[in-house]
Amino acid sequence: MKKEIAITAYKCKKCGKIHYPFHDRCLDCKGREFEKIKPEGNAKLLTFTTIFNLPWGFDQRYLVIGVVEFENKVKAMGQIKADSVDQLKIGMKVKPTWEPVRVQYGEDVYGLKFEPMK
Amino acid sequence: MRDVAIIGAGMIPFGRRDEDTLMDMLSYASLKALDDAGLGDKSVDAVYVANMGGGMLQHQSAIASSLVDRLSLLPAAAETIENGPASGASAVKNGLLAIASGYYDTILVVGGEKMREVTGWRATDFVATMTHPQAEYPYGITLPGMAGMFTRLYMEKYGVTREHLLAISLKNQEMGTLNPYAHVEMALDRGGIYDSPHAIVNNPVSADPLHLYDLCPVSDGAAALVLCTVEIAKKTGKPYVVIAGFGQATDTHTLAEREDPTDLKAVTLAAQQAFAMAKLKPSDVSVAELHDAFTILEIAESEHVGFFKKGEGGKAAVAGKTRLGGQIPINVSGGLKARGHPVGGTGVAQIVDIVWQLRHELPENRQVKNAEVGLTVNFGGFGNNVLCFILRRVQP
Amino acid sequence: MPVDMELEMVLRPPQIPMPPYPPKTITLANGKVMVIRQAVREDVPAILKSVHPCLFIERDYYDIVSARLYGELLAWYRYRVKSEYCLMGQVDGYLVGIVNGRLENEKVGMSYHTLAIDRGLRIGSHLFAAKMEYHMDYMGQDEVLIVAESPIGFRRWMIEYPLELTHIPHELGGGDSYRLTREIYLKAKQRLVVGDRPVSQALMDEAMLDIKFADDDTIRERIAGLKGR
Numbered sequence: 001m002k003k004e005i006a007i008t009a010y011k012c013k014k015c016g017k018i019h020y021p022f023h024d025r026c027l028d029c030k031g032r033e034f035e036k037i038k039p040e041g042n043a044k045l046l047t048f049t050t051i052f053n054l055p056w057g058f059d060q061r062y063l064v065i066g067v068v069e070f071e072n073k074v075k076a077m078g079q080i081k082a083d084s085v086d087q088l089k090i091g092m093k094v095k096p097t098w099e100p101v102r103v104q105y106g107e108d109v110y111g112l113k114f115e116p117m118k
Numbered sequence: 119m120r121d122v123a124i125i126g127a128g129m130i131p132f133g134r135r136d137e138d139t140l141m142d143m144l145s146y147a148s149l150k151a152l153d154d155a156g157l158g159d160k161s162v163d164a165v166y167v168a169n170m171g172g173g174m175l176q177h178q179s180a181i182a183s184s185l186v187d188r189l190s191l192l193p194a195a196a197e198t199i200e201n202g203p204a205s206g207a208s209a210v211k212n213g214l215l216a217i218a219s220g221y222y223d224t225i226l227v228v229g230g231e232k233m234r235e236v237t238g239w240r241a242t243d244f245v246a247t248m249t250h251p252q253a254e255y256p257y258g259i260t261l262p263g264m265a266g267m268f269t270r271l272y273m274e275k276y277g278v279t280r281e282h283l284l285a286i287s288l289k290n291q292e293m294g295t296l297n298p299y300a301h302v303e304m305a306l307d308r309g310g311i312y313d314s315p316h317a318i319v320n321n322p323v324s325a326d327p328l329h330l331y332d333l334c335p336v337s338d339g340a341a342a343l344v345l346c347t348v349e350i351a352k353k354t355g356k357p358y359v360v361i362a363g364f365g366q367a368t369d370t371h372t373l374a375e376r377e378d379p380t381d382l383k384a385v386t387l388a389a390q391q392a393f394a395m396a397k398l399k400p401s402d403v404s405v406a407e408l409h410d411a412f413t414i415l416e417i418a419e420s421e422h423v424g425f426f427k428k429g430e431g432g433k434a435a436v437a438g439k440t441r442l443g444g445q446i447p448i449n450v451s452g453g454l455k456a457r458g459h460p461v462g463g464t465g466v467a468q469i470v471d472i473v474w475q476l477r478h479e480l481p482e483n484r485q486v487k488n489a490e491v492g493l494t495v496n497f498g499g500f501g502n503n504v505l506c507f508i509l510r511r512v513q514p
Numbered sequence: 515m516p517v518d519m520e521l522e523m524v525l526r527p528p529q530i531p532m533p534p535y536p537p538k539t540i541t542l543a544n545g546k547v548m549v550i551r552q553a554v555r556e557d558v559p560a561i562l563k564s565v566h567p568c569l570f571i572e573r574d575y576y577d578i579v580s581a582r583l584y585g586e587l588l589a590w591y592r593y594r595v596k597s598e599y600c601l602m603g604q605v606d607g608y609l610v611g612i613v614n615g616r617l618e619n620e621k622v623g624m625s626y627h628t629l630a631i632d633r634g635l636r637i638g639s640h641l642f643a644a645k646m647e648y649h650m651d652y653m654g655q656d657e658v659l660i661v662a663e664s665p666i667g668f669r670r671w672m673i674e675y676p677l678e679l680t681h682i683p684h685e686l687g688g689g690d691s692y693r694l695t696r697e698i699y700l701k702a703k704q705r706l707v708v709g710d711r712p713v714s715q716a717l718m719d720e721a722m723l724d725i726k727f728a729d730d731d732t733i734r735e736r737i738a739g740l741k742g743r
Binding site: 048054057 | 238239253
Binding site: 134136237238239302304305306307308309310311314315316317318319320321322331 | 540541542543544545546573634635636639640643665669705706708709
């Protein structure tokens with residue numbers, strides 16, 4: 001079953017700045033009230049890398065990780081479903097999904113994954 | 119504010135120090151600095167210990183309390199300062215402010231880390247705990263990974279090439295062979311790590327576009343300084359170093375929230391503050407130790423502190439402008455790349471190297487001639503907490 | 515002591531014929547050229563001399579790896595093992611690393627050990643790759659069974675290739691073997707197996723003339739010294 005993307009971003013009620021993750025005061029205007037928003041639509045790939053030499057907790061040879069911007073301007077990090085960075089380009093469209101990103105204490109930990117779009 | 123001088127500097131060789139505990143290393147470096155300061159069996163007013171991982175890697179807390187006891191510095195005031203890989207410079211800053219305020223006269227600052235006690239996997243995980251616990255860490259991001267994403271953008275925006283990065287690896291590892299304190303004492307060969315088809319195994323991708331030799335090693339090591347008032351320093355009758363300026367600034371925790379991730383705002387601000395306090399400008403600096411945990415950072419920092427225009431740092435390195443004898447020698451010690459990077463110790467070690475430069479006591483093949491002003495950048499997190507120091511030589 | 519050859523013939527395991535491993539050279543990160551070539555049985559006493567100082571280095575499991583390697587090479591020298599081979603790396607004539615293994619049968623290889631005497635130059639990676647190259651490209655085997663005795667080995671072999679876990683007991687300790695299949699090998703070959711052939715006569719002469727060994731203290735310093743990476 002496809003899971004809904006479970007991150008929440010925060011739009012400052014005073015100046016409209018979008019934050020992810022949560023801050024107690026707006027990074028621009030210090031406002032303390034936020035509207036909870038969900039990242040919307042597909043996303044644009046801002047930067048990426050393939051990490052070899054992964055930390056403890058990962059048994060695979062490498063992971064492709066990137067930072068994206070959703071259509072409603074929420075920016076977030078996630079894993080990219082690609083075998084190699086040769087398939088990727090800054091600015092390309094990616095489709096977000098909510099899937100297991102690692103295992104901790106024997107349990108799947110869910111997070112953002114992005115699939116490159118043609 | 120009173121001026122603050124440095125009269126003692128000491129370091130132990132960085133590397134894999136299996137025989138030594140964290141406390142051993144902190145003690146050895148401290149004794150070297152105390153002896154260098156000529157304090158003999160005298161004490162200091164306070165001790166600041168920079169350490170990032172004692173709690174996680176050695177399962178030890180309250181390290182400063184333990185150190186003053188071991189060094190018989192009781193009842194000196196003591197605290198441990200943890201500020202990620204910028205812990206070292208943070209501890210120096212706290213020492214500086216305490217003396218400048220008039221409260222203390224003599225302070226020992228020591229920074230160290232024991233990272234090789236655990237496997238590379240664990241060490242990578244330990245360093246990654248600096249990243250955002252919900253928005254970054256769970257994805258398997260590492261600091262080299264952050265640097266890889268930064269490098270990709272920096273290359274795209276400023277035309278930095280692998281050739282530029284290579285110039286840093288080659289220069290710093292070459293300088294490391296001359297530094298008896300350096301972790302890595304092996305000069306690299308361009309063919310072996312780049313030109314030859316065998317380079318794919320010798321120098322594989324670590325976090326593209328960064329390769330293995332773009333990264334600093336994981337090190338054990340410690341370094342220490344004795345800070346005091348200028349009055350005390352004058353009494354030594356020897357050349358000493360004053361802290362002419364410092365600056366510190368922070369930036370967003372996550373890389374994603376920076377408007378322009380290639381803009382290392384905290385580096386720019388820290389350097390601006392330091393230059394303003396010192397009433398100096400980048401062209402006044404004779405020698406610099408920049409935080410080259412990744413080769414790209416030496417280039418980016420050399421631009422952000424103002425030595426070169428944005429986009430010119432890599433070309434300057436290729437042209438030899440940052441070598442010994444060049445326009446602005448950078449990381450003559452070998453930098454983090456070769457001296458090594460025991461995270462809590464690095465910020466102190468950088469200043470120890472600059473003190474040696476400014477006292478003109480290094481061998482000819484490492485000494486910047488007539489060095490008068492030195493600069494350091496200690497870069498915490500991925501640029502979210504940065505300190506810059508400007509040091510000046512004083513000839514009594 | 516005279517050898518009772520009649521009894522010897524009973525005790526000596528039969529050997530599967532092995533084609534020679536053609537020597538190659540690799541340019542290392544420091545620009546030095548390493549010659550990788552096959553050792554002959556008569557080289558064993560000399561090689562053992564440089565394995566010996568490693569027996570007492572606990573760091574990174576050098577003690578267990580070299581103790582086992584010592585025994586394996588001695589067994590080969592004294593005809594007590596079936597179908598064993600040994601490849602070595604030399605720089606300026608000096609021995610910098612050793613790998614060994616054997617054939618379980620014509621199709622299945624058993625990887626033994628990888629000992630890097632000079633560190634920080636990926637000599638272990640290059641030699642392990644040469645070993646896999648020997649099994650796959652020159653002996654035409656289908657698979658090689660492998661276990662790691664150190665975290666570094668695990669990272670280098672199991673993760674970098676990456677190898678597949680089996681439930682086949684390995685000769686070294688009986689734990690579950692990891693397996694390099696021909697398919698995995700061919701996929702990994704391009705990024706892990708390098709080298710130039712043929713080796714120039716001058717380099718080959720230097721390597722063959724004499725296997726040079728650093729003294730015991732130098733070997734220990736290289737492996738376990740402060741600068742060990």
